[in-house]
Amino acid sequence: MADRRIRVLVAKPGLDGHDRGARVIARALRDAGMEVIYTGLHQTPEQVVEAAIQEDVDVIGLSVLSGAHMTIFPRIFQLLQENKADDIMLIGGGTMPADDVKALKEGGWVKELFTPGTPLDDISGWIQANVKLD
Numbered sequence: 001m002a003d004r005r006i007r008v009l010v011a012k013p014g015l016d017g018h019d020r021g022a023r024v025i026a027r028a029l030r031d032a033g034m035e036v037i038y039t040g041l042h043q044t045p046e047q048v049v050e051a052a053i054q055e056d057v058d059v060i061g062l063s064v065l066s067g068a069h070m071t072i073f074p075r076i077f078q079l080l081q082e083n084k085a086d087d088i089m090l091i092g093g094g095t096m097p098a099d100d101v102k103a104l105k106e107g108g109w110v111k112e113l114f115t116p117g118t119p120l121d122d123i124s125g126w127i128q129a130n131v132k133l134d
Contacts, residue, residue, distance in 0.1 A: 006131050007057040011039045011048045013076070016066035021116075025061065025093070025123065032124035045072060049079040052088055058131045062092035069096050069104065077109040089131060093118070 010026045012019050019041050026038045037055050039048065052060050060080075064072055073092060080086050093114035096104075104110045111130065114123050 004133050006034045006059065006127060006133065007037070007055065008034050008059045008061055008127065009037045009039065009048070009052045009055055009057040010061045010063065011043050011051070012041045012063050013043050013045055013048055013072050014064065014066045014068050015042065016064065016068075017041055018065055019063065021065075021093070022063035025063065025120070028120035029061075029124055029127070032121075032128070034124070034127070045075040045079055048076055049083060049085065052080075053083060053085050057088060058133070059089045059091060059127060062090070062094075064092055064094040064096070069094060070100055073104050073109045074107070091127070093123075 008029050010022050012022050023038065026036045030036045037057065039051050048060060060076065062072065073090065077090055080088055080090065090110050091112045092110055095116060096113065101113045104113060112126055
């Protein structure tokens with residue numbers, strides 16, 4: 001398969017209704033040459049994982065501003081495992097205390113988290129450096 005592009009699903013799980021940042025990230029990833037699927041607001045973890053599997057993505061990027069990150073990331077990680085889709089890399093961003101970021105990464109529930117103010121090029125560059133295409 002020649003020149004396959006990285007496929008990223010950007011999702012807004014839970015009750016958080018603010019998606020401007022997620023849309024900015026989606027556009028930046030698209031502009032960096034990735035294929036981006038944006039699921040929209042108020043997605044359940046089950047909907048996110050189902051969409052990721054159906055779209056055959058390499059990465060799920062969650063935007064979580066609701067404070068539910070300590071529940072949402074482990075749940076999506078669990079669903080990926082249950083659906084034998086643990087080859088899909090889980091990353092995210094949002095407003096999270098440093099201790100929670102550390103716990104989520106050390107727990108293995110997420111590969112990377114980007115907090116507000118992270119340059120867009122850093123996010124796309126991290127994805128390009130860490131996603132290995134077949």
